[in-house]
Amino acid sequence: MKNKKLMWLISLVLVLSVFLAACGSKDEDADTSKDTNKDEDKGTTEETAGDEEQVLNLIEVAEIPSVDSSIAEDAVGFNVLNNVMEGLYRLDQESLPVPAMADGEPEISEDGLTYTFKIRDAQWSNGTPVTANDFVYAWQRAVDPETGSPYGPYLMEGMVKNATEIGDGKAELADLGITAKDDKTLVVELVRPVPYFLSLMSFGTFYPLNEEFVTSQGDKYASSSDTMIYNGPFALSDWDGTGGWKYVKNDKYWDKDTVKLSAINVDVVKETSTGVKLYDQGDKDRVVLSAEYAMQYAGDPEVTNELETSVFYFKYNQERLGEATPLANVDIRKAVSKAFNKAELTEAVLANGSIPADFLVPEDFTYDADGKDFREYSETFLEYNVEEAQKHWEKGLAALGTDTVELELLGGDSENAKKQQEWFKSELERNLPGLTVNLKEVPFAVRLELDETGDYDIQSAGWGPDFQDPISFMELFTTNSPQNKMNYSNPELDALIESTKIELAKDPVARWEAFAKAEKILLEEDAAVGPTYQRGRMALMKPYVKGLATHPFGGDYSYKWTYIEGK
Amino acid sequence: MTKYITKRVVYMFLSLFLIASFTFILMKLLPGSPLASAAKLSVEQREVVYEKYGLNDPIPVQYVRYMGNLVQGDFGTSFQYKNVDVSYLIVKKLKYSAILGAQAIFVGTIIGIILGMIAALKQNTIWDYGSTIVAILGISIPSFVFAALLQYVFAVHWQILPVGLWDGWTSSILPSIALAMGPIAIAARFIRTEMIEVLSSDYIMLAKAKGANWFEIAFKHAFRNALIPLVTVLGPVAAGLLTGSLVVEQIFAIPGIGEQFVKSINSNDFSVIMGTTMFFSVFLIVIILIVDILYGIIDPRIRLAGGDK
Numbered sequence: 001m002k003n004k005k006l007m008w009l010i011s012l013v014l015v016l017s018v019f020l021a022a023c024g025s026k027d028e029d030a031d032t033s034k035d036t037n038k039d040e041d042k043g044t045t046e047e048t049a050g051d052e053e054q055v056l057n058l059i060e061v062a063e064i065p066s067v068d069s070s071i072a073e074d075a076v077g078f079n080v081l082n083n084v085m086e087g088l089y090r091l092d093q094e095s096l097p098v099p100a101m102a103d104g105e106p107e108i109s110e111d112g113l114t115y116t117f118k119i120r121d122a123q124w125s126n127g128t129p130v131t132a133n134d135f136v137y138a139w140q141r142a143v144d145p146e147t148g149s150p151y152g153p154y155l156m157e158g159m160v161k162n163a164t165e166i167g168d169g170k171a172e173l174a175d176l177g178i179t180a181k182d183d184k185t186l187v188v189e190l191v192r193p194v195p196y197f198l199s200l201m202s203f204g205t206f207y208p209l210n211e212e213f214v215t216s217q218g219d220k221y222a223s224s225s226d227t228m229i230y231n232g233p234f235a236l237s238d239w240d241g242t243g244g245w246k247y248v249k250n251d252k253y254w255d256k257d258t259v260k261l262s263a264i265n266v267d268v269v270k271e272t273s274t275g276v277k278l279y280d281q282g283d284k285d286r287v288v289l290s291a292e293y294a295m296q297y298a299g300d301p302e303v304t305n306e307l308e309t310s311v312f313y314f315k316y317n318q319e320r321l322g323e324a325t326p327l328a329n330v331d332i333r334k335a336v337s338k339a340f341n342k343a344e345l346t347e348a349v350l351a352n353g354s355i356p357a358d359f360l361v362p363e364d365f366t367y368d369a370d371g372k373d374f375r376e377y378s379e380t381f382l383e384y385n386v387e388e389a390q391k392h393w394e395k396g397l398a399a400l401g402t403d404t405v406e407l408e409l410l411g412g413d414s415e416n417a418k419k420q421q422e423w424f425k426s427e428l429e430r431n432l433p434g435l436t437v438n439l440k441e442v443p444f445a446v447r448l449e450l451d452e453t454g455d456y457d458i459q460s461a462g463w464g465p466d467f468q469d470p471i472s473f474m475e476l477f478t479t480n481s482p483q484n485k486m487n488y489s490n491p492e493l494d495a496l497i498e499s500t501k502i503e504l505a506k507d508p509v510a511r512w513e514a515f516a517k518a519e520k521i522l523l524e525e526d527a528a529v530g531p532t533y534q535r536g537r538m539a540l541m542k543p544y545v546k547g548l549a550t551h552p553f554g555g556d557y558s559y560k561w562t563y564i565e566g567k
Numbered sequence: 568m569t570k571y572i573t574k575r576v577v578y579m580f581l582s583l584f585l586i587a588s589f590t591f592i593l594m595k596l597l598p599g600s601p602l603a604s605a606a607k608l609s610v611e612q613r614e615v616v617y618e619k620y621g622l623n624d625p626i627p628v629q630y631v632r633y634m635g636n637l638v639q640g641d642f643g644t645s646f647q648y649k650n651v652d653v654s655y656l657i658v659k660k661l662k663y664s665a666i667l668g669a670q671a672i673f674v675g676t677i678i679g680i681i682l683g684m685i686a687a688l689k690q691n692t693i694w695d696y697g698s699t700i701v702a703i704l705g706i707s708i709p710s711f712v713f714a715a716l717l718q719y720v721f722a723v724h725w726q727i728l729p730v731g732l733w734d735g736w737t738s739s740i741l742p743s744i745a746l747a748m749g750p751i752a753i754a755a756r757f758i759r760t761e762m763i764e765v766l767s768s769d770y771i772m773l774a775k776a777k778g779a780n781w782f783e784i785a786f787k788h789a790f791r792n793a794l795i796p797l798v799t800v801l802g803p804v805a806a807g808l809l810t811g812s813l814v815v816e817q818i819f820a821i822p823g824i825g826e827q828f829v830k831s832i833n834s835n836d837f838s839v840i841m842g843t844t845m846f847f848s849v850f851l852i853v854i855i856l857i858v859d860i861l862y863g864i865i866d867p868r869i870r871l872a873g874g875d876k
Contacts, residue, residue: 063648063822064648065603065647065648065649066648066649066650068649068650071649073602073603073604074603074604145615145618145619146619147619148615148616148618148619148620149616150602150603150604150605150607150608150612150613150616151604153608153612153615154604154607154608154609154612157612167611167612167615219644219650220650221650222649222650223649223650223651240659241648241650241651241655241656241659242648242651242656242659242660242822243659243822244732244822267732267820268820268822269731269732269820270817270820270826271817271818271820273715273818274718274730274731274817274818274819274820275820277718277722277723277730277731278730278731278732278820280723281722281723281726281730283730283732443598443599443833444599445597445598445599445600445835446598446599448598448599448600448605448606449598449599466607482608482609482610
C-alpha cells in the first residue's frame with residue numbers, strides 16, 4: 001500500500017516538473033510565426049467542420065530535397081512540382097496526358113521530329129505571363145553542365161536535338177532543339193520520333209521557368225517558398241527549405257475554377273506509428289502504411305490500395321568478376337525464377353497490396369490509344385511452378401556436372417528487405433535440392449557499388465519508370481544499358497528494342513507487339529531476370545477525401561481535383 | 568587559471584583540426600554517391616554533376632579547399648537540400664533539439680538530485696528503494712520505449728497532449744520527459760553513492776559533533792562534494808541531449824538535428840556530415856571545458872592542482 005502511494009507521489013512530481021520546465025521555454029516558442037499560423041488554421045477547420053472547409057492535412061515521409069525543376073531528382077520533389085507547376089501537358093485523373101500550358105494539341109511534323117506548341121494564356125503567380133521563352137530557358141538550364149542537373153541530361157540526351165552534344169561540350173546551349181518562335185509559339189526538335197513525348201511533357205524536368213525571376217534570385221531560387229513563382233494549381237507557402245510545408249490555392253492559375261481545395265498542410269512524419277496515431281486522432285487525413293501496419297489494418301474500411309509502377313526482380317549475374325557463374329546456364333536461371341511462390345510472397349510476406357509479377361512491364365502503367373493496357377498485348381512468363389522448376393534444375397545441374405550449387409543473394413538491409421530475402425532463401429532451398437543460398441544484406445549505396453562492379457550472383461533489384469512507355473523497362477537489359485551489369489547479351493533483343501526507336505516509332509501497334517516479343521525473349525527464352533512482384537501501396541484515407549488522383553510516374557499525386565465532402 | 572584555460576583552448580583547436588581531418592577521410596571512404604538518382608544515370612552523366620560540385624577533384628585538393636572554407640566558418644551548402652546553407656540548416660534544426668535537450672537536462676538533473684538525496688539521507692528505507700527503482704528503470708529502459716509509452720498514454724489514451732509534430736510548447740512536454748529519464752537516473756545514482764560516502768566521512772562526523780544542523784550538513788557539506796562526479800558525467804550527457812536524439816525525434820515527428828545527422832550519412836551529404844560533426848565536436852569540447860572550470864568552483868582543491876602546473 002505504502003509503495004503504491006510512493007509511486008504516485010513520484011509520478012506526480014515528474015509530471016509537475018515537466019510543466020514547470022515547459023513554461024520556461026515559452027518565450028523561445030512565441031516567436032515562431034509558423035507555429036502560430038498553424039494553430040489558426042487548425043482552429044478554423046475545427047470550428048467549421050460542418051461546412052466542409054476545403055483543407056487537406058497530409059503526411060510526407062521525407063522533407064523536400066529540392067523543388068527547383070532542373071535539380072529535382074526524387075519522389076517528394078517531383079510530387080510537389082506536379083502540384084505547384086505545370087508543363088506543356090499534365091496527367092489527368094486517369095493519368096492520361098492532357099494539354100496544360102499547351103493550348104491544345106501541338107502540330108507534329110510528318111517525320112515525328114518537330115513539335116510546334118501554342119502556349120496558353122497563363123500567368124505566373126507574380127502576374128507575369130507564361131511564354132514560350134520560359135520553356136526554352138528551363139530546358140537549356142536543365143542540360144547545362146553548369147547547373148548540375150541529374151535528370152536534365154538523363155531525359156534529354158538522345159531525344160532532344162543537340163542535348164548529347166551539349167553534354168559533351170560540342171554544342172552551345174542555344175543549339176538545343178527548343179526555340180521560341182514568338183511569345184506564344186514553341187518549337188521542339190527531336191533526334192528520333194518519341195511516341196511517349198507528350199506524356200513526358202508532364203514530367204517536372206520539362207516545366208517552364210521564368211528567366212527573369214530565376215536569375216534575379218540567383219542561388220536562392222527555390223530554396224524557400226518565397227523565392228519561387230508558380231504556374232500550377234497551388235503555390236507553396238510556409239516552407240523555408242526544411243521541415244513541413246503548405247500548399248495554398250494559386251489564384252493566378254488558368255484553371256483555378258477546377259481547384260477546390262483552399263489549402264493543404266503537409267507535415268513530415270517518418271515513423272509510420274506516429275503517422276497512424278495522428279490519423280486516428282483526426283489531425284491527418286491520410287497516412288501511407290508500412291508493411292507491419294499494412295497487415296494490421298488489412299480489413300479496415302478506410303484502407304486504400306494503390307498499385308505502384310515499380311517492378312522488382314532478380315538480376316542474374318552470368319559472369320562474376322570474369323568468372324562464369326552457375327547462372328550462365330539458362331536452366332538454372334529458369335529454375336530459380338520459377339521456384340518461389342509469388343502469391344505467397346505478396347500476400348504473406350509483403351502484405352501491402354503488391355501483386356505477383358510474371359512480367360517486366362507493370363500493370364496499370366501504359367495504355368494504347370483505346371485505353372488497352374500493355375499487359376493485354378503481352379503474356380505472362382516464368383510463373384511459379386515447382387515441377388517445371390525442378391526439371392530445369394536437374395537439367396541445369398547435369399549440364400554443369402554437379403549436384404550442389406551455392407549462390408549469393410544480394411539485397412537490401414532494411415527490415416522489410418531482410419524478411420523477403422529470408423523467405424526467398426528458404427523457398428528456393430526447399431524447392432531446389434542441392435541449392436545453398438547465401439544472403440548478403442547491405443545498405444543501398446553498397447549494393448549500387450557491387451552492382452557496378454558486377455560482384456554478386458543474384459541481386460534483388462527493382463525499377464521505377466520515369467516516363468510512360470514500355471521502353472522504360474524493356475531497355476534496361478539491352479547489351480549496352482547502364483542497368484545491365486549482369487553480363488547478359490542477346491542481339492535479337494537489342495535489335496527489337498532498336499527497331500521500336502526508329503522504324504516502328506510511328507506504328508504504335510507494331511511497336512508494342514515488338515515490346516511484347518522482346519519481353520518474351522527476355523523472360524521466357526532467356527530468363528535473364530526473374531520478376532518477383534509489382535509493388536503496391538496501402539494507405540489509410542478518411543472517407544471524406546475525394547478525387548485524389550494517383551499517377552504511374554513523375555509526381556505520385558495530383559491535388560488539383562481533390563475535395564472534401566461529408567466531413 | 569588564465570594560463571590553464573589558454574592551454575585548454577589551444578588543445579581544443581588542435582582536437583577540432585584532427586576531428587575535421589579524420590571525418591573528412593572517413594566520409595570520403597563511404598560508399599555511394601550524394602546523388603539520389605545515381606542508379607539511373609550513366610557514368611558520364613554522373614561525372615557532369617560531380618564536376619559542378621567539385622567532387623571530381625583529387626581528394627587532397629578537396630581537403631584543402633574544405634579546410635580553407637571551414638576556417639572561414641563556411642560549411643558549404645547541402646547536397647540533399649539543394650541550395651540550403653549547412654549553417655542555416657543546423658541552426659534551424661538545432662532549435663528544436665536544443666529546447667528538448669535543455670528541458671530534459673534541467674528537469675532530469677533536478678529530479679535526479681532530489682531522488683538521490685532522498686535516497687542517501689533516508690538510506691535503506693522505502694524512500695531509498697523507491698528512488699533506486701526509478702533510477703534503474705530510467706537507465707535500463709531505452710528512451711524510445713518511454714517515448715512510445717508516454718505517447719500512447721498521454722496523447723492517444725487520455726488525449727491531453729499532442730501525439731507529435733511541433734506545434735508550440737505543449738509538443739515539447741512528452742519528448743522532454745522521455746529524454747529526461749536518462750539524466751534522472753544518472754543524477755540519482757551518482758548523488759546517492761557520493762552522498763552516502765561523504766556522509767560517513769570524518770568531517771561530517773565532526774560537523775555533527777559540533778552540533779551543526781541537519782540541513783546545513785546535508786546541503787553545505789555533503790551535497791557540494793557529491794556534485795563533483797555528477798558534473799563530470801553530466802557534461803557529455805548534456806552535449807548528447809542538446810544535440811538531439813534520433814529516435815525520440817522520429818517518434819514525435821520533431822524536425823530536430825539528431826535525425827538530420829543520421830540522414831546526412833545515409834545520403835552521402837558530405838557538407839552536412841562535416842558541418843554537424845564539427846558542430847557537435849565544438850559543442851562537446853566546450854562543454855568539457857566548462858565542466859573543468861566548474862570543478863574549480865565546486866572544489867577548490869582542483870583549482871589549486873591546476874594552478875600549480
